[in-house]
Amino acid sequence: MTVESTAARKPRRSAGGKAGTTGSKRSTTGTKSTTRTATGKARGTETELVQLLTPEGERVKNAEFDPYVAGITDDELRGLYRDMVLTRRFDAEATALQRQGELGLWASLLGQEAAQIGSGRATREDDYVFPTYREHGVAWCRGVDPTNLLGMFRGVNNGGWDPNSNNFHLYTIVIGSQALHATGYAMGVAKDGADSAVIAYFGDGASSQGDVAEAFTFSAVYNAPVVFFCQNNQWAISEPTEKQTRVPLYQRAQGYGFPGVRVDGNDVLACLAVTKWALERARRGEGPTLVEAFTYRMGAHTTSDDPSRYRGDDERAAWEAKDPIARLRTYIESQTDTNEGFFAELEEESEALGRRVREVVRAMPDPDRFAIFENAYADGHALVDEERAQFAAYQASFADVEEGNQR
Amino acid sequence: MTAEKMALAKAINESLRTALENDPKVLVMGEDVGKLGGVFRVTDGLQKDFGEGRVIDTPLAESGIVGTAIGLALRGYRPVVEIQFDGFVFPAYDQIVTQLAKMHARSLGKVKLPVVVRIPYGGGIGAVEHHSESPEALFAHVAGLKVVSPSDANDAYWMMQQAIQSDDPVIFFEPKRRYWDKAEVSREAIPDPLHKARVVREGTDLTLVAYGPMVKLCQEVASAAAEEGKSLEVLDLRSVSPLDFDAIQASVEKTRRLVVVHEAPVFFGSGAEIAARITERCFYHLEAPVLRVGGYHAPYPPARLEEDYLPDLDRVLDAVDRSLAY
Numbered sequence: 200m201t202v203e204s205t206a207a208r209k210p211r212r213s214a215g216g217k218a219g220t221t222g223s224k225r226s227t228t229g230t231k232s233t234t235r236t237a238t239g240k241a242r243g244t245e246t247e248l249v250q251l252l253t254p255e256g257e258r259v260k261n262a263e264f265d266p267y268v269a270g271i272t273d274d275e276l277r278g279l280y281r282d283m284v285l286t287r288r289f290d291a292e293a294t295a296l297q298r299q300g301e302l303g304l305w306a307s308l309l310g311q312e313a314a315q316i317g318s319g320r321a322t323r324e325d326d327y328v329f330p331t332y333r334e335h336g337v338a339w340c341r342g343v344d345p346t347n348l349l350g351m352f353r354g355v356n357n358g359g360w361d362p363n364s365n366n367f368h369l370y371t372i373v374i375g376s377q378a379l380h381a382t383g384y385a386m387g388v389a390k391d392g393a394d395s396a397v398i399a400y401f402g403d404g405a406s407s408q409g410d411v412a413e414a415f416t417f418s419a420v421y422n423a424p425v426v427f428f429c430q431n432n433q434w435a436i437s438e439p440t441e442k443q444t445r446v447p448l449y450q451r452a453q454g455y456g457f458p459g460v461r462v463d464g465n466d467v468l469a470c471l472a473v474t475k476w477a478l479e480r481a482r483r484g485e486g487p488t489l490v491e492a493f494t495y496r497m498g499a500h501t502t503s504d505d506p507s508r509y510r511g512d513d514e515r516a517a518w519e520a521k522d523p524i525a526r527l528r529t530y531i532e533s534q535t536d537t538n539e540g541f542f543a544e545l546e547e548e549s550e551a552l553g554r555r556v557r558e559v560v561r562a563m564p565d566p567d568r569f570a571i572f573e574n575a576y577a578d579g580h581a582l583v584d585e586e587r588a589q590f591a592a593y594q595a596s597f598a599d600v601e602e603g604n605q606r
Numbered sequence: 607m608t609a610e611k612m613a614l615a616k617a618i619n620e621s622l623r624t625a626l627e628n629d630p631k632v633l634v635m636g637e638d639v640g641k642l643g644g645v646f647r648v649t650d651g652l653q654k655d656f657g658e659g660r661v662i663d664t665p666l667a668e669s670g671i672v673g674t675a676i677g678l679a680l681r682g683y684r685p686v687v688e689i690q691f692d693g694f695v696f697p698a699y700d701q702i703v704t705q706l707a708k709m710h711a712r713s714l715g716k717v718k719l720p721v722v723v724r725i726p727y728g729g730g731i732g733a734v735e736h737h738s739e740s741p742e743a744l745f746a747h748v749a750g751l752k753v754v755s756p757s758d759a760n761d762a763y764w765m766m767q768q769a770i771q772s773d774d775p776v777i778f779f780e781p782k783r784r785y786w787d788k789a790e791v792s793r794e795a796i797p798d799p800l801h802k803a804r805v806v807r808e809g810t811d812l813t814l815v816a817y818g819p820m821v822k823l824c825q826e827v828a829s830a831a832a833e834e835g836k837s838l839e840v841l842d843l844r845s846v847s848p849l850d851f852d853a854i855q856a857s858v859e860k861t862r863r864l865v866v867v868h869e870a871p872v873f874f875g876s877g878a879e880i881a882a883r884i885t886e887r888c889f890y891h892l893e894a895p896v897l898r899v900g901g902y903h904a905p906y907p908p909a910r911l912e913e914d915y916l917p918d919l920d921r922v923l924d925a926v927d928r929s930l931a932y
Contacts, residue, residue: 357708361716368680369712373704379670380705383677390659391681410701413670420665574715575749577773581801581848583749 246447248493249473250463254521256529258468267472273535279320279467280531281545283312283524286336288549289345292556293335293352297502301560302352306333310465310497313523314430316340317470318398318492321478325366325395327388329381332370333430334400341367345552346559355566375401375408378427382414385423385481396481398426398474404435406451407443415455415487424481426474427452427489430464432496437509449491457487464494465523495521568594609792615648615785617759618724621766622649622686626656632770633678635662635671636688636724645690646726646785668698672723676705679719684770692727692779693736699744706775707750718773722766727755728819728869729916730783732909739906740870745777746847746879753847754800755779755818759789761844764797772800779846781819801845803853809839812863812929815854815880817843820867820917827922838926846876854880855887862893863929867917872900894932897925 250259251268290308297305308315311333319340322328330337338348343365350359351370358369371377381399388395405411406429418425431448433440444451452459458480462473470492477488495518499506531537572587612620625632634649634656640663643650653661664671668689675685689695695702702723709717729738746753752774756762762780769776798804806821807828814824821842828838839857843850858864864884866877877898884896899917907915 356714357712359714362680362713363716369709369717371705373700376673376701376705379673379701380677380680382670383674383679384681385677386674387678387681387683390683409667409697410669410673413665413667413673416665416667417670417674574711574713576752577710577715577718580749580752580774581850 246461248461248463249469250466251468251472252463252466252526252530254465254526256526256533258530258534261469261472264469264472264476267475268468271468271471273531273537276527276531276535277537277541279316279471280524280527281548282316282320282336282339283467283527284545284549285552286312286316286339287524288553289339289556290335292553293349294498294502296349296557296560297352302349302502303354304352304501304503306352306501307496307498308333308335310495310518310523311430311432311492312336313467313527314428314464314470314492314494317467318400318428318474318490321471321474322398323395323478325393326478327366327368327381327384327395327397329368329377329384329397329399330370331374331377331400331402331405332372333402334370337400338365338367341365343367346556346563349556349560350563353560353563355563374405375410375414377401378405378408378411378414379417381425381427382418382421382423382487385418385425385487386421388424389421389484394482396424396426396478398428398478400428400430402429402435403431403433403440403443403448404438405429406448415452415457415489418487419455419457422484422486424484425487426477426481427487428474429489429491430494431491432464432494434496434500434506434510436500436504437506439510447491449489452487452489455487457489459489459491461491461493464492465518465521465526467523467527494523608794609790611788612759612791613786613788614756614759614762614781615646617763617789617791618648618766618780619650619652620791621763622652623655625684625686625767625770626652626660629684629770631683633660633662633683633685634688635664635675635685637664637666637671637690639663639688644688646782648724648726648780648785649688668694668696669701672698672701672706672721675721676701676709676719679721680717684720684722686722686724686770689723689725691733691737692725692739692741695723695725695741698723702745702751702775702777703748707748710774711750719775720770720773721775722769722772722778723775724778724780726782726785727779728781728783729906729912730819730869732912734909735906738909738912740779740868740901742777742779742846742868743870743875746849746876750775751847752776752801752845753779754845755781756844757781757784757806757816757818757821757842758787760791760795761797761842763791763793764795765800765844768797768800779818783819784822787822798844801848801850803841803843803845803850805839805853805857806842807838807840809837809861811837811861812865812926813839813841813854813857813861814865814867814922814926815841815843815857816867817846819869823917823919823922824867827919827926830919830923831926836926836930849876849880849883851880851883851887854884858884858888859891862891863932864892864896865899865922865925865929866896867899867922867925868901869916870900871903872898873903875900894929897929899925
């Protein structure tokens, strides 16, 4: 059982011992890739990639991870497809809204739908998710209304949802910080004797942060039920993964004493299976896991970024051939009894979602100016009260003038 | 139990013990807080009585300590974390400033982070580098944090109780050179509110304002000045954020002169904020400019020089004389 047939999809620059060189950067053949066959630990420097669905939509057997998707129904497969399509549509709408001046910024997840939907759908309702700022697909899986994600990008708030409503924490912009919050939360879960699990999302860039390293240490030492889900999308704004690491990221886990797995991040089935496996380990009290979802950021880092300054179109084109949505569609069309009606209806639903997002964002009001002072403290603060009163008096001085003019 | 004489460090220990007993969600975390009882023994015996699950020896990583405490607070716990020394807090500064201070506002009030960060601070104990600093202004500058510092054992006991009960994050600066000073601790006294200043000595000629380790010094200064016929009022601020400007104003309107004393560098220190605001509030009452006594704009010196760096009796008296000379 191998994945040789996927030579074109082998990791771009992950060959052990060659990391950091540029010679293998564009290579599609020089990298050794094999399926994982046993428990999570990385062996040697050989790079391994879990893949259940090839870019051509062919199912690949995997003894270790097949059981985690063995019972998947046709409806569930269509559900995963629907999740990815709607997430992509939402994302495209948000990008458009930024271009139209409705949002100040947008961080697109284009290309990372499988990593996010696969892992997001692996979570249980009582699990807790700590995202970065790009986990729009995970938010979707957690039932967070996508329009809630847009408030901070429009500039009307700094996080517009109640984290505890969906066990989906606020977006974290300073990268890597949330890995520690997830670890602490997981320590609390363990103290409570609960069998929930926690999942922390971060990227290849954040893997360089000390907070991520400290989260690995704390989670290992306390055997915390947390899954570290690293979406290696190959680029931290303009810096390629070679600028972050000399070894494949998943192999870092070994040094901390817990398993690390690299999964094809554009394969929703593999992401679902591997994340389920990791979450179940956590629930059983077996501690943390690092999952590296090997994927690609098809768009810019954010709408303020210009990828043409640092990467070529050929690279993007190579990854386009591994599109997560296309391969699942091929699989669904060949393996399930799904008629054209499903896809047509989904297209309509998708457009309806785009319309709704557009309408909600355009109608989103600016906050009351006194919101500046709201919630600075939970128990209040004398200086905040004093400055609020000064601000109110200052604002009122304009009102007097306006009223005076009217009279 | 009524009143008992105990050292300041012991009072904090007793306060943590009380909190651990009263609320199963309270946790104590930090480096060496378990078997060792902390390098100053402030957590002595707590792990033995409450177990490793509630009094937690952590890896030596300050950002990790505060970051995981945030996660535990999100889960409903009330962590009290110890930063071993003032100069060691900076690896955690990002978690404190960027995450701990802002989470309540970012969540539009949905999330509360009742985390207490204990920091033994200040000099005067002959320590090596990074063990004698006073970084309170760096935290008071950040909205979302509350910053307090007790000056005696009774306040240490009660202010720790109040800090743990606070739904806001509190940076709790412990005056390490006063850890061994004993005072009566009453378990039944109704404590002052956490952020209220207290007049510890009444006077009519000049107000000395201090907090933490400098309160005792200012009391000594007032005694020395009294021998020269000068009546100084001493105000223990207790809280650096929020600052009790009303109490300072009330005192200055009476005495018309103000000297602020802290170990931290004068430049951009809490004394600067107090001077600016009191000048604004008491402009027509002041007989002299507000003066400040504190550390210099230089790295904290080697221990053999710290007596020259720290405010002492003579330096504060000198400032008092300068103020009275106007």
